[in-house]
Amino acid sequence: MDIIDNVDWQIAKENWLRIAYSISLSGRGTVLCGTMVPENIASSDYIDRFDRILYMNLHCDDVTRETRLRARGWDENSIEDHKNFA
Structure with missing residues (x-):
């Protein structure tokens, strides 16, 4: 997911979920690799278009x-925050 850079996180999240949904219309699954927690997905406009998300x-x-x-x-503060998140 890091290839979309320098955009608002909410816009990027919605774009990735829209892409995943579009791919699913052909019967294929999608794996998104990046930092997305359930709370990010729950607030998406696309949540109701998926029957399951793992x-x-x-x-x-x-x-x-x-x-x-x-x-x-x-930066150091961001690294420390991410270590605590993990």
Whole structure:
């Protein structure tokens, strides 16, 4: 999901769910890889178009997480917030 950058998060979320819905019309499933929690999906205009949504958490240790986020240019406060979130 990181390929859509520099846009409002709510707009990006809606766009990704709209894309997933469009793909589903052909009978195929979609896996969205990014940080979306159930609360993000529940507020979507597209929630009622899916009969089920599954969530998966890929977990890593804090050192690995910090290294990855720092490589993306995240600041220290954001890194600490994300470590607490995880």
